[in-house]
Amino acid sequence: MPLRPIMLTRPPVEIMLDDGFWDELIEGGFREVCVSWMAFLNEVENGEPLPSHEEARPRVLSFFEDKGDQFEYVPIIKPDESLYDGLNLSPPTRSDEFDPNFGELRDAFQRASAKGINLYLFDDKSYFEISGYPAGPEGARGFSCWNDPQVAKYLVARTRDYVNQLPMFSGIVLDGPDNKWEIAPGARDDLFAENCVCDHCQSAARSMGLDLMKLIDALAAFKLEMQQLNDEKVEGFLLNTRGFLGAADWWLSHPELLDLLRFRYRTIEDHMKREYEGIKRHLPEFTVMASSRTPSYVALTGHALSRRSAYADYQLPKLYLWAGNQPGFRYTVSNYANTIAEWNPSLSRENVVALTERILGIEFPADYPVEKFDDPATSSFYEQVAGDEMRKMIHLTGDVDKLIPFIALEHFGGPQIQPQEVRDLLRTLENSGISRYIFFHYGVITDDVWNVLTEFSK
Numbered sequence: 001m002p003l004r005p006i007m008l009t010r011p012p013v014e015i016m017l018d019d020g021f022w023d024e025l026i027e028g029g030f031r032e033v034c035v036s037w038m039a040f041l042n043e044v045e046n047g048e049p050l051p052s053h054e055e056a057r058p059r060v061l062s063f064f065e066d067k068g069d070q071f072e073y074v075p076i077i078k079p080d081e082s083l084y085d086g087l088n089l090s091p092p093t094r095s096d097e098f099d100p101n102f103g104e105l106r107d108a109f110q111r112a113s114a115k116g117i118n119l120y121l122f123d124d125k126s127y128f129e130i131s132g133y134p135a136g137p138e139g140a141r142g143f144s145c146w147n148d149p150q151v152a153k154y155l156v157a158r159t160r161d162y163v164n165q166l167p168m169f170s171g172i173v174l175d176g177p178d179n180k181w182e183i184a185p186g187a188r189d190d191l192f193a194e195n196c197v198c199d200h201c202q203s204a205a206r207s208m209g210l211d212l213m214k215l216i217d218a219l220a221a222f223k224l225e226m227q228q229l230n231d232e233k234v235e236g237f238l239l240n241t242r243g244f245l246g247a248a249d250w251w252l253s254h255p256e257l258l259d260l261l262r263f264r265y266r267t268i269e270d271h272m273k274r275e276y277e278g279i280k281r282h283l284p285e286f287t288v289m290a291s292s293r294t295p296s297y298v299a300l301t302g303h304a305l306s307r308r309s310a311y312a313d314y315q316l317p318k319l320y321l322w323a324g325n326q327p328g329f330r331y332t333v334s335n336y337a338n339t340i341a342e343w344n345p346s347l348s349r350e351n352v353v354a355l356t357e358r359i360l361g362i363e364f365p366a367d368y369p370v371e372k373f374d375d376p377a378t379s380s381f382y383e384q385v386a387g388d389e390m391r392k393m394i395h396l397t398g399d400v401d402k403l404i405p406f407i408a409l410e411h412f413g414g415p416q417i418q419p420q421e422v423r424d425l426l427r428t429l430e431n432s433g434i435s436r437y438i439f440f441h442y443g444v445i446t447d448d449v450w451n452v453l454t455e456f457s458k
């Protein structure tokens with residue numbers, strides 16, 4: 001059975017005005033498109049230099065050929081202010097000058113829909129000026145964190161605004177939010193840094209009978225514990241946690257960490273429910289899809305894959321497997337091993353590796369140990385490690401037909417996974433029984449990668 005992929009796009013949306021864009025996707029087996037960063041590109045001085053160096057798709061590169069090299073993003077829609085009444089967050093706006101551009105794009109979306117393409121929105125957290133969706137606690141632009149109920153209400157209003165103006169869109173991909181899961185100091189997603197302690201977070205904790213500041217103190221104490229390991233402690237831990245029941249003693253002697261996980265699960269779930277139920281109340285037929293991290297460390301982010309079917313129609317865990325840069329799986333796993341080693345120089349390499357495997361629930365293949373993670377990954381990595389992530393997510397979500405993992409080559413200009421690795425990944429996906437994936441993103445696809453993707457979708 002061929003895979004049925006979704007293509008995620010980024011600007012320039014202007015390439016979508018040419019029907020050749022949609023025909024190319026249909027020819028390649030992509031019949032679903034998720035449009036992220038709903039913005040026109042406007043040439044300006046002192047704007048963002050584009051195209052970025054990772055852009056590779058000929059259609060994208062040719063768009064930039066006869067233009068300047070700096071651009072600003074202009075929101076596609078002008079907001080219907082009445083939808084945001086009573087909210088203390090207001091959407092980005094634009095001048096009437098772009099009304100004809102909007103009309104042209106709307107017609108192009110309509111033609112794509114008539115060709116049989118399903119179109120989805122993307123909530124673009126952290127890119128407020130571009131799409132108008134709200135960011136998480138680290139996001140600027142005056143938005144508070146997801147525990148502020150206004151954030152979900154605003155997201156629902158924004159989604160209705162898009163759907164009213166672009167009714168051919170039949171669903172949305174919610175991206176996160178995620179609590180952090182990294183342990184390397186300075187990493188973007190360092191779980192020990194910058195935990196939100198706003199009033200909304202504190203009152204959410206109080207409603208569970210918890211003191212948020214105590215939970216954060218416990219996290220700091222746990223970090224210290226991770227910095228005071230020795231071979232005797234690690235070997236004893238590995239021996240005692242070999243069985244499922246053996247871990248109970250460790251967790252019961254760290255009750256605040258257990259409470260912190262409960263707090264993360266509850267607050268993410270409350271936020272996701274507010275979004276899901278709010279959208280469904282106004283748009284009952286609208287498809288709501290929700291991303292997450294991969295099962296190995298999803299618990300730290302607060303997403304319970306086993307419970308999300310109550311507030312997501314489809315689950316989109318990120319099978320982001322690259323090394324060298326956030327938020328790739330091999331980058332994170334290497335960070336765990338390297339950070340444990342740096343914090344505990346006396347620890348044997350064997351114990352560093354065994355502890356990393358135990359914490360994350362993974363097993364390194366003999367021909368591809370964690371030390372090699374910066375080299376292109378072997379087939380054994382995809383079959384065993386990535387395959388296990390897929391099998392875990394199938395079990396946790398309980399319905400393989402509701403799983404659409406995210407796949408990407410890299411983020412933020414780090415080293416890309418190679419076309420041969422993409423082939424190994426898609427072959428493992430196919431063998432796992434998962435039939436769909438979402439590819440991030442169209443612009444970075446070289447001809448070699450395109451050939452691999454289309455090989456599996458036709």
Ligand SMILES: [Zn+2]
Binds near residue numbers: 196
């Ligand atoms: Zn907060």
